[in-house]
Amino acid sequence: MSEPAVAQAEVDRGGFADLVREHQAMVFSIAYHFLHDRTLAEEVAQDVFLQLHRALPALKSAEHVTFWLRRTTSHRSIDYARRRRVRQVSLEEAPELSTAPDPGDPMLARRLRRLVASLPEKPRLVVTLRYQEGLEPDEIARVLAMPVRTVKSHLQRSLAILRDKASRYLRMESYEPL
Amino acid sequence: MSRFEDLLREALRREEPPAGFAGRVMVRMGAAPEKMSRWQAVRRAFEAPRLRWAGAVGLCVLLVGVGLQVHRERETRAEGELAKERLVLALQIAGSKLGLAQAKVLEMSGGRSQ
Numbered sequence: 130m131s132e133p134a135v136a137q138a139e140v141d142r143g144g145f146a147d148l149v150r151e152h153q154a155m156v157f158s159i160a161y162h163f164l165h166d167r168t169l170a171e172e173v174a175q176d177v178f179l180q181l182h183r184a185l186p187a188l189k190s191a192e193h194v195t196f197w198l199r200r201t202t203s204h205r206s207i208d209y210a211r212r213r214r215v216r217q218v219s220l221e222e223a224p225e226l227s228t229a230p231d232p233g234d235p236m237l238a239r240r241l242r243r244l245v246a247s248l249p250e251k252p253r254l255v256v257t258l259r260y261q262e263g264l265e266p267d268e269i270a271r272v273l274a275m276p277v278r279t280v281k282s283h284l285q286r287s288l289a290i291l292r293d294k295a296s297r298y299l300r301m302e303s304y305e306p307l
Numbered sequence: 308m309s310r311f312e313d314l315l316r317e318a319l320r321r322e323e324p325p326a327g328f329a330g331r332v333m334v335r336m337g338a339a340p341e342k343m344s345r346w347q348a349v350r351r352a353f354e355a356p357r358l359r360w361a362g363a364v365g366l367c368v369l370l371v372g373v374g375l376q377v378h379r380e381r382e383t384r385a386e387g388e389l390a391k392e393r394l395v396l397a398l399q400i401a402g403s404k405l406g407l408a409q410a411k412v413l414e415m416s417g418g419r420s421q
Contacts, residue, residue: 145333149332153323153324154324157323157328158322170324171331178336179336237318238318241314242318245318260312260319288312292311295314
C-alpha cells in the first residue's frame, strides 16, 4: 500500500478493511506461533488492528505499517501470555510420531510448531520472525528492540535446542543432518 | 540454509485467521469508542448543525458577558483613578496648610526669642 493509501485508510473504513485483509495472515500467524492457540491469537490480532487504526495517522509508509504491526503483535503476544498465563507447551504433551517425517507432512509441521511453542518468550519470537517472516537478524533486532548479537545468540541456541529435541522426539536419526 | 531450517520455515509459514476476521475487526472498531484528543472531540461535537448553532449562540452570550465585564472593570478603574486624584489633591492641600502653620509657628517662636 502506498503512502497516500495509508493516509486514506485512516478516514476510509473500506480502505482500513483492505489494510486488515492485507496484513491479517502476518499478524495472526505471529500471535498464533507465539501463543499456540487460535482463539487467543485472533483476540490478539484484533486488538493489534484496533490499535493500528488509532496509530495510523502517525505511520508514514506501508513499510512503517508492516514494521509497526510486527513489533506491536510481538509485544501484545508477550503481554497476553503473561496476563492470561498462557500455558507453555511441554514436549511430553505431544503424542509420538509413528511415521517417517516428510517436509510436507502436516503432522511434522504441527510437531515443530509445538517445539517452537516450548521455547522461552524471546527466543520463540526471534524464531517466529526469522522463519515465518524471513527477517534477517538485524531486522529482528529492530522489531524487538534488542542487540543483533542477542538475536543471533537466541537463534543459534534455539536452533540447537529444536534440532536436538526434534531428533530425539521425532526419532529422526535417519533424517540426519537436520 | 539447512534442511532443518527449511522444515521450520514450512512449519511456521503464515496462516490465514478464521474466516470473517476482517469483518469482526470492523465490527469491534465500530463498537469501540474511538480515542481522540480533546480538541478533536470538541471539533467532532460541533459538526452537528444544531450543536453548531447552539455553539454560536453560546459564543455570542460569552462575548457579550465578557464585554460587559470588561466595561464594568473599566468603570471601576476610572472611579478608582478619580478617587486617587482627589486623595492626592487633598493631601497636597493638607500639606500646604501644614507648611503654612509650621512657618507661622517658627515665625512666632523667632519673634519671642528676640
